[in-house]
Amino acid sequence: MKKYGLVLLATLLTLTLISTSAWSASDSIVIALGSEPTTLDPQIREDGGERAVNDNIYDTVLTRTPMGDLVPSLATAMPTLVDSTTWEIKLRPGIKFHNGETMNADAVVYSIKRVIDPDFNSEQISFFSTIKDASMVDDLTLHVSTNGSDPILPSRLYWLKVVPPVHSKDPKFAEKPVGTGPYQIVNWKRGQSIELKRNDSYWGTKPSVKSVQYRFIEEPGTRLAGLMAGEFDLITNLLPEFTKQVPKSVHILGLEHPILILNSDKGVTKDVRVRQALNYAVDKEALAKGLFEGYAQVAQGQLLSPSFFGYNDKVKAYPYDVAKAKKLIKEAGAEGATVELIGTSGRWLKDRDLVETVAAYWTKIGLKVDVRIFEFSEYLNRLFDRKTRADSIFVAASNELLDADKTFSAYYKKGGIGSSNTDEKLAGLIDQARSEIDVTNRLALYHQAVKLAYDQAYFVWLLNIEDVYGLSKRLDWAGRVDARLLVQEMKVR
Amino acid sequence: MGRFIFWRLIHGLIVILGVTVIVFVVTRMVGDPVQVMLPMESTLEQRAAFEKKLGLDRPIFIQFIDFVEDISRLDFGDSLWQHRPAMEIVFEKLPMTILLTVVGIGFACIIAIPLGIIAALRPGGIADRVTVFGSLLGLSVPQFWLGLLFIVLFAVQFRILPTSGSATPSHIILPALTLALPTLARLVMLVRSSMIDELNQQYVKTSFAKGLPFVRVVGVHALRNAALPIMTLVGWEAIRALAGYSVVVETVFAWPGIGLTAIQAIEREDLILVQAIVFTAAISVVLINIAMDFIYKFIDPRLKLI
Numbered sequence: 001m002k003k004y005g006l007v008l009l010a011t012l013l014t015l016t017l018i019s020t021s022a023w024s025a026s027d028s029i030v031i032a033l034g035s036e037p038t039t040l041d042p043q044i045r046e047d048g049g050e051r052a053v054n055d056n057i058y059d060t061v062l063t064r065t066p067m068g069d070l071v072p073s074l075a076t077a078m079p080t081l082v083d084s085t086t087w088e089i090k091l092r093p094g095i096k097f098h099n100g101e102t103m104n105a106d107a108v109v110y111s112i113k114r115v116i117d118p119d120f121n122s123e124q125i126s127f128f129s130t131i132k133d134a135s136m137v138d139d140l141t142l143h144v145s146t147n148g149s150d151p152i153l154p155s156r157l158y159w160l161k162v163v164p165p166v167h168s169k170d171p172k173f174a175e176k177p178v179g180t181g182p183y184q185i186v187n188w189k190r191g192q193s194i195e196l197k198r199n200d201s202y203w204g205t206k207p208s209v210k211s212v213q214y215r216f217i218e219e220p221g222t223r224l225a226g227l228m229a230g231e232f233d234l235i236t237n238l239l240p241e242f243t244k245q246v247p248k249s250v251h252i253l254g255l256e257h258p259i260l261i262l263n264s265d266k267g268v269t270k271d272v273r274v275r276q277a278l279n280y281a282v283d284k285e286a287l288a289k290g291l292f293e294g295y296a297q298v299a300q301g302q303l304l305s306p307s308f309f310g311y312n313d314k315v316k317a318y319p320y321d322v323a324k325a326k327k328l329i330k331e332a333g334a335e336g337a338t339v340e341l342i343g344t345s346g347r348w349l350k351d352r353d354l355v356e357t358v359a360a361y362w363t364k365i366g367l368k369v370d371v372r373i374f375e376f377s378e379y380l381n382r383l384f385d386r387k388t389r390a391d392s393i394f395v396a397a398s399n400e401l402l403d404a405d406k407t408f409s410a411y412y413k414k415g416g417i418g419s420s421n422t423d424e425k426l427a428g429l430i431d432q433a434r435s436e437i438d439v440t441n442r443l444a445l446y447h448q449a450v451k452l453a454y455d456q457a458y459f460v461w462l463l464n465i466e467d468v469y470g471l472s473k474r475l476d477w478a479g480r481v482d483a484r485l486l487v488q489e490m491k492v493r
Numbered sequence: 494m495g496r497f498i499f500w501r502l503i504h505g506l507i508v509i510l511g512v513t514v515i516v517f518v519v520t521r522m523v524g525d526p527v528q529v530m531l532p533m534e535s536t537l538e539q540r541a542a543f544e545k546k547l548g549l550d551r552p553i554f555i556q557f558i559d560f561v562e563d564i565s566r567l568d569f570g571d572s573l574w575q576h577r578p579a580m581e582i583v584f585e586k587l588p589m590t591i592l593l594t595v596v597g598i599g600f601a602c603i604i605a606i607p608l609g610i611i612a613a614l615r616p617g618g619i620a621d622r623v624t625v626f627g628s629l630l631g632l633s634v635p636q637f638w639l640g641l642l643f644i645v646l647f648a649v650q651f652r653i654l655p656t657s658g659s660a661t662p663s664h665i666i667l668p669a670l671t672l673a674l675p676t677l678a679r680l681v682m683l684v685r686s687s688m689i690d691e692l693n694q695q696y697v698k699t700s701f702a703k704g705l706p707f708v709r710v711v712g713v714h715a716l717r718n719a720a721l722p723i724m725t726l727v728g729w730e731a732i733r734a735l736a737g738y739s740v741v742v743e744t745v746f747a748w749p750g751i752g753l754t755a756i757q758a759i760e761r762e763d764l765i766l767v768q769a770i771v772f773t774a775a776i777s778v779v780l781i782n783i784a785m786d787f788i789y790k791f792i793d794p795r796l797k798l799i
Contacts (some may be wrong), residue, residue: 035757038575045576046532121546126535190585191749192660217657217747218757225644226656377762380528386537397533410534417536 028211029233036216041174042161046123058161058179068307068481101164105142110165207488238470240293246470252479254467260460264421273332275457279318280325299461310404310446338368340391344379348396505779526762572766579769590750597672609684631678640745657747668746676730687719728785736774
């Protein structure tokens with residue numbers, strides 16, 4: 001028996017050595033992502049895993065501060081307007097790609113033309129759809145022209161990763177990315193990991209983390225276990241329930257807004273009083289505390305976070321007021337009416353719980369609620385159905401451009417892909433704002449649009465979800481409002 | 494023998510074709526990859542362009558004719574999600590799943606056969622009762638939960654094994670154990686009952702009577718006769734592991750095999766990749782079955798293969 005005991009001990013010790021050797025270095029970190037990139041070409045796919053890695057390899061013309069303000073990156077200053085459809089960008093001199101190619105106006109023009117080329121068929125095209133062309137002025141200056149005036153162009157440029165004109169034609173480019181960013185690729189073992197090391201000749205501030213390994217773990221429970229076992233330093237999408245178990249957690253207001261789209265043309269929700277009542281009926285504070293353990297803020301009557309362009313700080317959330325809601329329902333003669341509520345399950349954090357809780361609140365003010373939870377693909381059929389709109393549809397809208405135009409065009413504007421109203425005035429404001437170059441005027445237009453939609457209660461605005469990350473004890477990082485995982489902002493103690 | 498192989502292959506082909514046709518129809522009926530793959534706020538025009546690019550705007554029977562042509566060349570086309578040939582992905586992931594299955598089933602056999610024999614030697618004895626109780630327990634535990642339990646125990650509490658991944662040999666231990674447990678439990682029960690049957694046969698008594706060593710009687714003569722049902726179960730379990738359990742186990746342990754890929758392909762409505770995976774799984778099932786027939790013949794030469 002003693003003999004076997006020793007054998008067992010020896011085996012365990014060996015296993016421990018094998019399993020710990022990989023992550024012992026003190027200034028290298030391991031980040032667990034939910035999915036593996038399908039490619040490391042930064043311009044072709046709409047892929048969260050790819051973005052998480054390439055955000056560290058590539059630079060963009062403009063970047064954002066952790067709080068969301070646009071600032072120059074490869075550019076020396078913010079782009080300026082030459083005429084209403086042409087922007088001028090001036091670039092920093094002396095920046096080189098990891099392979100020695102020079103970053104200049106030629107490279108940026110090339111990158112723009114590459115991503116908007118219809119034959120290239122980029123899934124990211126919705127971010128660049130307004131760009132018509134780009135041309136070089138001199139070695140460090142270029143012009144970008146747009147179809148009509150496009151005030152959001154600077155926000156779009158934050159999505160434009162600059163690729164090297166020569167190396168990007170290499171068929172291996174999708175596996176061996178080369179950028180100008182603070183990190184460069186070491187290797188990509190498909191199915192297992194991607195490793196990056198610090199670019200020691202980086203033109204900006206030198207990052208403190210020397211190397212980073214990405215692992216891909218779909219199952220949230222396994223990611224959590226890996227963090228608690230000390231294998232990972234950072235995991236994404238930590239469930240609010242687990243914030244107390246992990247060594248450290250950070251949370252920051254994210255881009256996601258769960259809302260309910262109300263049909264203002266037909267059915268019981270056609271009456272504005274009913275739509276307002278549906279807003280008054282829901283206790284948003286309780287949703288934030290009860291379902292998200294406080295890791296969510298009450299949405300202030302608009303599909304925008306405070307950091308987004310267009311946010312109207314004069315509009316506040318509909319207060320929780322059951323008496324008022326009941327009164328409005330009575331005035332509208334809608335007592336006992338049935339409201340259809342469409343949702344899905346497992347796509348967004350707590351999507352089903354939100355829908356069911358809202359249904360319970362609505363039942364309290366004397367309505368019948370017909371909750372229908374669909375599988376995601378069938379749910380999308382309902383959400384995007386342009387012919388018959390359900391009374392109310394749940395959706396968690398996300399806005400990566402941090403600008404009102406994207407979500408307003410999709411959900412607020414008449415004819416938008418997920419819109420349930422036919423308000424000409426609202427659509428007019430959104431169209432006008434889309435091409436208004438003057439920042440103050442544009443902001444004023446969105447303020448009007450926000451107020452109009454709020455008064456008409458075209459939606460039930462619920463929450464603005466916080467992103468929650470689990471961190472190892474040794475890692476310091478504060479998170480970003482745009483949810484990017486920039487390793488250069490992380491520090492190892 | 495030649496005739497046997499020929500007919501088995503014909504049968505196999507019918508199975509494989511049937512499965513792929515069903516998959517083709519079902520995947521196109523239940524989901525729409527265009528909606529799932531593009532960003533939510535994409536416009537109707539962008540959606541239409543994307544659908545056209547995927548070739549999903551064509552009538553379904555034209556798509557089907559293309560599909561049959563593709564199958565005959567063993568080329569399913571590019572995965573909608575990964576944009577590289579679906580078969581390339583399958584061939585990249587399949588070895589990982591085969592490795593996991595072989596280690597898992599091998600482990601189950603190594604433990605289950607001796608344990609079953611020990612239990613059968615003295616039915617109703619303490620060893621027997623403990624074994625039966627243990628295997629019932631093993632059968633009742635959901636694999637998903639078991640995997641997470643192993644992770645919490647061995648990786649988080651004791652920190653002797655990694656939680657997930659596949660980088661070193663130690664990474665295979667927990668997923669293989671998780672995969673093995675239900676197989677092990679079923680196998681123990683079967684070894685036990687077939688050995689009890691054999692050990693009560695007259696030839697066993699005769700062997701003992703004429704003084705053959707205990708190990709030879711039990712381990713060679715009796716076990717060989719009990720081997721047919723055992724092999725049937727092992728083959729069946731290998732099929733279930735390859736085409737079923739691997740989905741759960743690989744997801745929990747982030748093991749980059751075909752099961753995890755199947756889940757990811759389904760989530761992303763990647764029709765092409767799902768078809769390639771189901772096709773490969775169907776082929777594996779047919780091949781394992783044919784292999785089992787040969788093993789029967791090897792174990793019991795009296796069997797006629799038809």
